[in-house]
Amino acid sequence: MAKMTVKQVEALKAEKKPYKRSVDTGLMMRVSASGIKTWIVQYVVDGVQRDYALPKPWGQNSDEAHMSLADARAEAERLRALARQGIDYKKKLEHERAADAKRITDEATAAAQRVDLERSENLTLKDLFDAWITDGVRRKDGNAELQRQFNADVLPAIGAIAMRDITEHDLRGVLRAMVDRGVNRSAVMVRNSLTQMFAWGRKRQPWRKLLVEGDPMELIEIEKIVSPEYDMEDYRDRVLSAHELRELRDIIAKMHADFDDAPDQRATSRPLAATTERAIWIMLSTLCRVSETCKARWANVNLDTGEWFIPKADVKDNLADLTVYLSDFALAQFKLLHERTGHTAWCFPSRLKDGPVEGKAISKQLGDRQSMFKKDKDGGPRKPMKNRKHDNTLVLAAGKNGSWSAHDLRRTGATMMQAMGVQLDTIDRCQNHVIKGSKVRRSYLHHDYADEKRAAWLLLGARLEAIFAE
Numbered sequence: 001m002a003k004m005t006v007k008q009v010e011a012l013k014a015e016k017k018p019y020k021r022s023v024d025t026g027l028m029m030r031v032s033a034s035g036i037k038t039w040i041v042q043y044v045v046d047g048v049q050r051d052y053a054l055p056k057p058w059g060q061n062s063d064e065a066h067m068s069l070a071d072a073r074a075e076a077e078r079l080r081a082l083a084r085q086g087i088d089y090k091k092k093l094e095h096e097r098a099a100d101a102k103r104i105t106d107e108a109t110a111a112a113q114r115v116d117l118e119r120s121e122n123l124t125l126k127d128l129f130d131a132w133i134t135d136g137v138r139r140k141d142g143n144a145e146l147q148r149q150f151n152a153d154v155l156p157a158i159g160a161i162a163m164r165d166i167t168e169h170d171l172r173g174v175l176r177a178m179v180d181r182g183v184n185r186s187a188v189m190v191r192n193s194l195t196q197m198f199a200w201g202r203k204r205q206p207w208r209k210l211l212v213e214g215d216p217m218e219l220i221e222i223e224k225i226v227s228p229e230y231d232m233e234d235y236r237d238r239v240l241s242a243h244e245l246r247e248l249r250d251i252i253a254k255m256h257a258d259f260d261d262a263p264d265q266r267a268t269s270r271p272l273a274a275t276t277e278r279a280i281w282i283m284l285s286t287l288c289r290v291s292e293t294c295k296a297r298w299a300n301v302n303l304d305t306g307e308w309f310i311p312k313a314d315v316k317d318n319l320a321d322l323t324v325y326l327s328d329f330a331l332a333q334f335k336l337l338h339e340r341t342g343h344t345a346w347c348f349p350s351r352l353k354d355g356p357v358e359g360k361a362i363s364k365q366l367g368d369r370q371s372m373f374k375k376d377k378d379g380g381p382r383k384p385m386k387n388r389k390h391d392n393t394l395v396l397a398a399g400k401n402g403s404w405s406a407h408d409l410r411r412t413g414a415t416m417m418q419a420m421g422v423q424l425d426t427i428d429r430c431q432n433h434v435i436k437g438s439k440v441r442r443s444y445l446h447h448d449y450a451d452e453k454r455a456a457w458l459l460l461g462a463r464l465e466a467i468f469a470e
Helices: 006-011 069-084 089-121 125-135 144-158 168-180 184-201 242-261 274-286 290-294 328-341 359-368 406-419 424-430 439-444 450-469
Strands: 019-024 027-031 037-045 048-053 307-310 322-325
Touching: 019 069, 027 069, 037 069, 048 089, 069 089, 125 144, 125 184, 144 168, 144 184, 168 184, 242 274, 242 450, 274 290, 274 328, 274 359, 274 406, 274 450, 290 359, 322 450, 328 450, 359 406, 406 424, 406 450, 424 450
Parallel strands: none
Antiparallel strands: 019 027, 027 037, 037 048, 307 322
16 A cells, blocks of 8 residues: 655645545544544454554654654554554553552552551540540430540540550559549549440450550559548538538528628629529428439429429439429428429529529539639649639538538438438438349339328428428
């Protein structure tokens, strides 16, 4: 066949439709409608003709963007020579491109794996906490207290330490710092939470492989960390005396009188909230927990029959429903409370949200007014906190008996029942405690002790009225 010259190739003009011309043996020229001239090499492999477009279009001279006629002929001869050896250049190129793509992908995957490995090897205690708080623990308050504890004492101190570097000394240091500022019970609670978190982690990857030296929490002996005088059973025995109860009543009354008589109430310290005052006497006279008290709904309080129903959803550990038979003393507190909050669904509505006030809010109100017993993180007296009270207006007996809490009111009422001869199992039922005994006994004995509990609460209410009448 006739071979085209450079001038002939150059003379090929664009037409309305693309067309091809033979330039040399196995070398074609495709001219597009726009005039671009593309080299096409034709070769036969295994009896099948293949067409392969060279990557650069025609140009009088070869450069980065063009290929001359001479170079196109040479390339066509090279590809046809490969074809005679049974090599399909087009497929060979596809395989090479696929191999390059795989290599790039493999390298990227390997690099990502190295990054992941490096990251997993450097995961910190905070990373473990974040994973555990999401998938490993679910407490009744939505883990709010757990997060508060760790954010206050654990994570600022050792949260950034890599898990593979965490030692018993790091953990012990956190707990000792808490004990040094006098919060032994909190230290025990944090120890328990840390133990639970590490136990969860050592069963799972990647945490398991990071604990190559074992679980450091297994080496923590909290008994040797807390103060020597601290009772590990957390046996708190604070009981308010009759004198202290009258003192508390008088303190609260004086707060309100001083505020009401103040020439400028805006410049005067506000007294204890009236709803908190009612909560104090209700907890004392019913033995109910602060959380149960705060969740009370008016729909569950019958002021006519003197009954307060507490659904088990509001009881600690969802133990069981409880019907409280209100004494005249307790009923009077609910009636006074109804005058203030009876227009709402909740006996103790929150000012900040739609729902009840949290039990901790009342506990904080009582604690903030006994600041002499509060310590800061450095072990010194606690500094005033923003939007919180900081005084000693609720300190009783000049502080010689220590601080008192909402839970101490429950203990005080129960102790008063005991002193008046109420049977212990009746007191337990008034407090909605788990009654010990065999499963058989719990399965077959279902007397509700309603009469006994009613009598016990009435006896307690009468005793309180007598105390406050003195």
